[in-house]
Amino acid sequence: MIADKFDVFLFDLDGVIYIGSEPLPEAAESLKHLRKEKKGIRFLTNDPCTTREKTARRLMSLGVEARSEEVITSSWLTAQYLKNEKIKTALVLGDEHLKWECQQVGIHIQDQNDVEAVVVGWDIDVSFRDIQKAAKLIQRGTKFVATNADRTFPTPEGPLPAVGAIVEAIRVSTNKKPFIVGKPNPYMFKKALEDFASSSRAVMVGDNPYTDVLGAHQAGIQAILVSDQKMKKFPSARDFRNPDATIPNLKSLFDHNIDIKKWISPSFSWPEKIEAGVAGIIFDHKRRVLLMKRADNGLWGIPSGHVEPGETVEEAIIREIYEETGLKVKVNRLIGVYSDPVSQVFEYPNGKVSHFITTCFECEVVGGTLNRESEETLDVNYFELNHLPEDLLHMHPRWLKDALEKESFSYIR
Numbered sequence: 418m419i420a421d422k423f424d425v426f427l428f429d430l431d432g433v434i435y436i437g438s439e440p441l442p443e444a445a446e447s448l449k450h451l452r453k454e455k456k457g458i459r460f461l462t463n464d465p466c467t468t469r470e471k472t473a474r475r476l477m478s479l480g481v482e483a484r485s486e487e488v489i490t491s492s493w494l495t496a497q498y499l500k501n502e503k504i505k506t507a508l509v510l511g512d513e514h515l516k517w518e519c520q521q522v523g524i525h526i527q528d529q530n531d532v533e534a535v536v537v538g539w540d541i542d543v544s545f546r547d548i549q550k551a552a553k554l555i556q557r558g559t560k561f562v563a564t565n566a567d568r569t570f571p572t573p574e575g576p577l578p579a580v581g582a583i584v585e586a587i588r589v590s591t592n593k594k595p596f597i598v599g600k601p602n603p604y605m606f607k608k609a610l611e612d613f614a615s616s617s618r619a620v621m622v623g624d625n626p627y628t629d630v631l632g633a634h635q636a637g638i639q640a641i642l643v644s645d646q647k648m649k650k651f652p653s654a655r656d657f658r659n660p661d662a663t664i665p666n667l668k669s670l671f672d673h674n675i676d677i678k679k680w681i682s683p684s685f686s687w688p689e690k691i692e693a694g695v696a697g698i699i700f701d702h703k704r705r706v707l708l709m710k711r712a713d714n715g716l717w718g719i720p721s722g723h724v725e726p727g728e729t730v731e732e733a734i735i736r737e738i739y740e741e742t743g744l745k746v747k748v749n750r751l752i753g754v755y756s757d758p759v760s761q762v763f764e765y766p767n768g769k770v771s772h773f774i775t776t777c778f779e780c781e782v783v784g785g786t787l788n789r790e791s792e793e794t795l796d797v798n799y800f801e802l803n804h805l806p807e808d809l810l811h812m813h814p815r816w817l818k819d820a821l822e823k824e825s826f827s828y829i830r
Contacts, residue, residue: 419677420670425457425619427609432624433643435479445480447667458487459609463599465492465515465538465564489609491564491599492518498598499524504534508554510547511538534560539580548586555591565599594768601632626658635687639680657687685762688772695734696721697780698820705799709741712795718810730776742797743788746780752820753777760812777816
């Protein structure tokens with residue numbers, strides 16, 4: 418049974434322990450059983466409008482044993498993060514619970530024009546003027562922190578905007594990504610496990626694939642989804658949002674007929690979105706390949722870039738090569754379309770993570786003048802195929818290999 422396979426259980430609250438003001442069937446008894454077996458227990462919630470003490474009292478009122486130190490709220494954890502970052506002053510867009518937690522660790526939250534951090538939580542009274550002020554501070558270099566990024570929360574009238582709606586308004590207007598404390602950021606999971614030995618076997622039990630399951634897998638631990646419905650399975654076995662087990666209730670943790678898969682973390686970061694990319698392989702008359710040294714990471718690679726709105730992929734690679742090298746080219750043939758996440762998920766310095774689907778062409782120079790340095794490139798040069806630079810982007814040898822193999826095949830035909 419699942420309960421025997423783990424030493425530490427991390428629980429989401431709403432939808433797992435209770436729904437609204439009512440405990441879920443078997444939840445209190447199951448938690449009592451886990452405690453009897455000396456299992457470590459932590460309660461994790463993205464709700465920034467409460468404290469650890471209030472949450473523990475609520476659980477106790479529902480018959481669930483809980484101590485405040487076992488509870489991790491996004492408001493408390495945000496204050497701890499600011500303290501660890503040695504932040505002393507902050508503009509807090511949040512309710513009294515978040516402000517109280519920040520004050521407990523010595524952070525001054527007065528309305529000031531010069532602060533070290535902008536902290537976004539939930540406050541029904543946040544105005545557009547507040548958002549503008551936050552954006553101005555972040556544009557000037559102030560640290561941007563959010564309790565969580567949940568875009569909606571459930572209500573009897575349907576989903577309504579949540580913290581993520583405010584976060585997105587500021588992010589879009591500043592082009593700055595916040596540090597997000599709550600799920601699915603791994604920070605909350607790692608903090609929850611700090612009190613346990615590194616050898617402890619831990620699992621997350623939640624009801625949301627997009628926060629509980631994704632977050633646990635990003636933190637490298639297994640995840641159980643609580644649902645009495647047949648849940649949609651994401652197509653790829655490598656999808657971080659697929660749970661390792663699905664159970665109808667917490668009593669199922671003790672069911673000998675239910676097993677759990679082992680989670681093996683893929684060697685790529687979880688991407689925020691999928692983007693269209695292009696690449697162009699250019700050979701000179703000596704059969705040398707053109708490579709550029711990228712300014713963003715200092716690595717050599719085949720000229721490549723994004724597809725902009727309204728462009729065909731052919732137009733995109735012609736434009737990208739001209740912008741990066743100064744050469745005018747024409748597209749001769751398609752090499753392939755690539756989407757391998759291991760080699761084509763990129764994490765940028767600002768924290769953005771994208772998974773590229775790249776259309777790769779062989780191109781021919783028809784004009785222009787080679788520019789060895791630009792905003793996007795540190796150097797551009799031709800290389801012998803058996804003397805490629807060692808610091809070559811790791812997916813590009815595959816593209817080059819396919820180009821040479823397809824060229825040979827075409828020649829034989």
